Amino acid sequence: MSGDHFGRVGGGGCVDGFPFVNDYSTLLSHSDQHGDFHGVDESFFGFSDYLLGSADAYGQLIDASVDADAFRAPASGGGGDKMIGGTTVLPVTPNSSASWSSTEAAGEEKEEEEAVVVAKEDLEDGSADKSKKVNKPRKKGEKRKREARFAFMTKSEVDHLEDGYRWRKYGQKAVKHSPYPRSYYRCTTQKCSVKKRVERSFEDPTIVITTYEGQHTHQSPATVRGAGSHILAPPPALPSGFHQELLMHQLPDVLNNNQQQQMMREFVNPNMYLPSPLQQQQQQLQFPDYGLLQDIVPPFSTN
DNA sequence: CGCGTTTGACCTGCGC
DNA sequence: GCGCAGGTCAAACGCG
Numbered sequence: 001m002s003g004d005h006f007g008r009v010g011g012g013g014c015v016d017g018f019p020f021v022n023d024y025s026t027l028l029s030h031s032d033q034h035g036d037f038h039g040v041d042e043s044f045f046g047f048s049d050y051l052l053g054s055a056d057a058y059g060q061l062i063d064a065s066v067d068a069d070a071f072r073a074p075a076s077g078g079g080g081d082k083m084i085g086g087t088t089v090l091p092v093t094p095n096s097s098a099s100w101s102s103t104e105a106a107g108e109e110k111e112e113e114e115a116v117v118v119a120k121e122d123l124e125d126g127s128a129d130k131s132k133k134v135n136k137p138r139k140k141g142e143k144r145k146r147e148a149r150f151a152f153m154t155k156s157e158v159d160h161l162e163d164g165y166r167w168r169k170y171g172q173k174a175v176k177h178s179p180y181p182r183s184y185y186r187c188t189t190q191k192c193s194v195k196k197r198v199e200r201s202f203e204d205p206t207i208v209i210t211t212y213e214g215q216h217t218h219q220s221p222a223t224v225r226g227a228g229s230h231i232l233a234p235p236p237a238l239p240s241g242f243h244q245e246l247l248m249h250q251l252p253d254v255l256n257n258n259q260q261q262q263m264m265r266e267f268v269n270p271n272m273y274l275p276s277p278l279q280q281q282q283q284q285l286q287f288p289d290y291g292l293l294q295d296i297v298p299p300f301s302t303n
Numbered sequence: 304c305g306c307g308t309t310t311g312a313c314c315t316g317c318g319c
Numbered sequence: 320g321c322g323c324a325g326g327t328c329a330a331a332c333g334c335g
Contacts, residue, residue, distance in 0.1 A: 169308055
């Protein structure tokens, strides 16, 4: 456990000096998948699977780098000393060679560009052949593109958490061994291919597991419209007593602080990053029970 | 009418 | 090769 601690959520609502109205305990997971992503992929899906699996296995997964007891706590419904009283962002992917260095990230972008080109060609060439419903044929041997992912658990009564972006649901699937379905969302902004999956933990139905994939290529619509503060307003549809707590977040230790911060901003909402601690404080105080994603970001913004 | 959701069908990757 | 599970598509539908 000598991993880099690049963020710590104080149990009393303090994050490295940043006051938090909620004592979010966060532990996110992230994976970067490109080339032969097997190792990383496994770590990611392993993580997901463990979330849905037994607590023991769950503990096993993170045993290598994380205090299993602390990790297990969320599944127990956050009893006792508030899940991970002081959450430590801990290294994951012990065996993973995955890295999120800027060079690799750039490589992935390139890969993605190529994918887009291919898709375009398919569209033009195969426009006449639309008999096939789904499917743009991929180059042979080409693996399905997977963008960097970023997952976190949230204790929430609502499945789809507001994060400032607009999402369109494009699918829903039953999850094996879980009574709760998994929903698939895509960012509605054109040219933005960010996706997100939302599912509920079957072990603790109060926990929502959200997985982002890809990076937004635009500003948050809400931010653009509402000059920054709009997105922080609680959604009107929130039930009374709405409560959500971010349970976990985890970033690979191969990232340095700057990269982690960057990821957080890109994955979640780049506009939620507020350079001024005072602004952060004001916003958080203003909306104590909402905006989990905003609340994730500050801890990583404190360098 | 535009936008978002629902839902069944289809495709892909992977393990056996 | 086959079956399963995850992921995606798109028509149909609902809502404001």
